[in-house]
Amino acid sequence: MPNKTPYQLFSANELLEKFHHSRKYSTNLILNLSSEDCQAQSMEDASPAKWHLAHVTWFYEVMLLKPFEENFSFWNAEFSVLFNSYYNGIGDKHTRSKRGLLTRPSLAEVLEWRKNIEVRVTNLLRNKPSAKILWLIELGINHEQQHQELLLTDIHHLFSNNSLAPGLVSQSSHADPADEPFQWIKGVCGLVDTGYDGNEFHFDNEGPKHSALNPTHSMGNRLVNNSEWLQFIDDGGYQNFKWWLDEGWAWLQAEKIAMPLYWFKDDQNHLSHFSLHGNKSLDMHAPVSNISYFEADAFARWASQNLTEYAKARLPTEFEWEAFARSGVNSCNDIFGKVWQWTSSHYHPYPGYQPWGGIAGEYNGKFMVNQMVLRGSSAYTPIGHSRPTYRNFFPTHARWQMSGLRLAKNDI
Numbered sequence: 001m002p003n004k005t006p007y008q009l010f011s012a013n014e015l016l017e018k019f020h021h022s023r024k025y026s027t028n029l030i031l032n033l034s035s036e037d038c039q040a041q042s043m044e045d046a047s048p049a050k051w052h053l054a055h056v057t058w059f060y061e062v063m064l065l066k067p068f069e070e071n072f073s074f075w076n077a078e079f080s081v082l083f084n085s086y087y088n089g090i091g092d093k094h095t096r097s098k099r100g101l102l103t104r105p106s107l108a109e110v111l112e113w114r115k116n117i118e119v120r121v122t123n124l125l126r127n128k129p130s131a132k133i134l135w136l137i138e139l140g141i142n143h144e145q146q147h148q149e150l151l152l153t154d155i156h157h158l159f160s161n162n163s164l165a166p167g168l169v170s171q172s173s174h175a176d177p178a179d180e181p182f183q184w185i186k187g188v189c190g191l192v193d194t195g196y197d198g199n200e201f202h203f204d205n206e207g208p209k210h211s212a213l214n215p216t217h218s219m220g221n222r223l224v225n226n227s228e229w230l231q232f233i234d235d236g237g238y239q240n241f242k243w244w245l246d247e248g249w250a251w252l253q254a255e256k257i258a259m260p261l262y263w264f265k266d267d268q269n270h271l272s273h274f275s276l277h278g279n280k281s282l283d284m285h286a287p288v289s290n291i292s293y294f295e296a297d298a299f300a301r302w303a304s305q306n307l308t309e310y311a312k313a314r315l316p317t318e319f320e321w322e323a324f325a326r327s328g329v330n331s332c333n334d335i336f337g338k339v340w341q342w343t344s345s346h347y348h349p350y351p352g353y354q355p356w357g358g359i360a361g362e363y364n365g366k367f368m369v370n371q372m373v374l375r376g377s378s379a380y381t382p383i384g385h386s387r388p389t390y391r392n393f394f395p396t397h398a399r400w401q402m403s404g405l406r407l408a409k410n411d412i
Contacts (some may be wrong), residue, residue, distance in 0.1 A: 004339040009378025012129040013297030015137055016122060022141045022148075023118055025382065027111065029151055029192045032168055035107045042161055045400060051083065051099045053151075054110045054298035057117050058083035062090060063359055064136045065117070069124055075113050076105070087362050138201050138361060145382040152276065152380040157400045160262055160274050167278030179225055179285050180331070182309045184218035184409065187316075188323035193371060195350055196389040205364040206389045208352045212319035216411040219324045221286035221315060223334050223341070224299065224405050228307070230271070230284070231258055232299050235306060243301045249351040251397050261290035262400045287404045293396040294371045296405040301409065316408035318345035321375045325388040335380070339404030340374040340392055347371035347393040367369065373393055378402035 010018065030038055030049055038049040047055075062080055066072050074080065082102060084093040093201045094102065103266035105113070125137060152168075159166050165237065190213070196202040197209035232238075238258050241249050251257070259265075271282040296315060305366075316324070322345055325335050347368055355365040371393040379385035380402055394401060 006072065010134070010138065011135070012125050012134065015134060015141075018120065018124055018141055019125070019137055020118070020154060023114065026056065026144060026148055026151070027114070028283055029148060032399075033155070037112075037158070038107050040158055041104065042154070042158040043400075044097040045398070046157050047096075047099050047101075047150070049151050049155060050107050050110055051102065052147045052154070053084045053107075053114060054079070054105070055085055055145050056140070057110070059143055060117050060121050060140050064133065064140065065120055065124065065358070067129075068128065069120060075116055085368070088153070089359070089362055091227070100325075116203075118385050136360070142201060142203070142385065143348050145385045148382050149378070149380045149385075156262075156276055156380075157187075159276070161345050165274060165279040168276040170277070179227075183221050185324075185329060185331070185340055186411075187214045187217040187219045187320055187408065188327055189212065189214050190325045192319060194319050194389075196321050196387075202387070202389065203364055203391075204356050204369075205347075205349070205353070205391050205393075208350060210351050212317075214317070214320050214323060217316075217320055217408050218411055219320065220313075220407045221331055222406070223338060224303075224407065225284065226282055226286050227284040228303070229260065229288040229291075229299065231307070233303070234301055237302050243298040245294060248292075248298060248396070251292075251294055255397075257295075260288060260295070287334065287339050289378075289402050289404045290399050291342075291403055291405070292329045292399040293298065293318050293342050293394075295399070296403075297344075299405065300407055304409075305391075310407060310409075312408060312409040313407040315344040315405065316345040319371045320408055322388050323404070325375070329373060330379045336377045336386055337379060337383075339376070339402050340378050341373055341406045342403060343373045345373040347373050347391070367393065374401075374403055383391055 020137065030053070033049060035050075038053075041048050041051075045185050049279050058079060061075065062084075066074075081092045082094045084090055085096075086093070121137065139402070149305070155168055160166065184299070191302065192214050193209060194212045195209040196206040237243060238252065244252060264272050264274065266272070272279050273282045273286075286370060300314050304313040305311075324397075329335075353365070355361045356363060372395070374389075374394065376394040378401070379391070394403070
């Protein structure tokens, strides 16, 4: 439970409806996947779809049923090790890089286990709707939503390694509409309130509410798009150390990076982009995605000196971004639901931060080092999961997530 003000909890019936919707949404994500698709792990940062489905089930069994269910017993006690992610206080964990080797339990058994846990959670909620139980179920729903997004990003990465270029969903003929003319929008300056302040659910790293000082600045009215990124590439942006942080330049050379992840160039220099729709020609109006912090920072440096409209451009701080999102800018329809947006802010605790008490205390605080903050949400984020105060975070080299950028500039 949170250490201070309790959340405004949904009623047991409302929460039960949300719980079942969330569980069904997860299994719907794999309807077009084979059991082989759900088994594979394409890299250490990614996890098999089967593992995601199992881990969020483990969460309810260990976090909720074990402490609160009468006559509790594990479905399989070994699962408490196999599907623990990073909770040291709970016990041992299976090696992350070897999750793809877990051919047992089968996908069929994981789905059967999910149904068993869903019945037991439903019974617990109906019979013992205490504040702690309600809060843990609300946490479990939001936790599962995070893994729904991760399941999609991980399948995206997995399928990108297959020369068949398989898609998860039908090929879409939709292309992003032509961009609005770029313009700077005056940012919210001076002392601003930042962080969550309310009684509804929010993660521990979103609070406490405090003041931040924003300089006089402006924010871009839209996300940086593929056309602009192609100009960066054509101007030798990936070959010129001038634009790169030293660590970023070393990463670039070691990994031989020359364009965003999932961009491909054929023998005729035709650019295509791989998505969950499969492979198709690069949409120049779509926001650039699957870039690292290093790439976002390098582009901002290049654009500030090479694109007239982006003169003095830089990455925004997370506090500038949050104030911009809170301001309800009517002309921006891409704050949420397109790509996560890199900021220049390091992922640190807010002043006065306290981790949650109890078994969920290891949630976000332990990762507050060597990460950068992203704001917004992506096309893979479940609707309603994010908000202006939501803080996503990844290391500077990560780019398998749907990450892009919106630029800012100082006005003095």
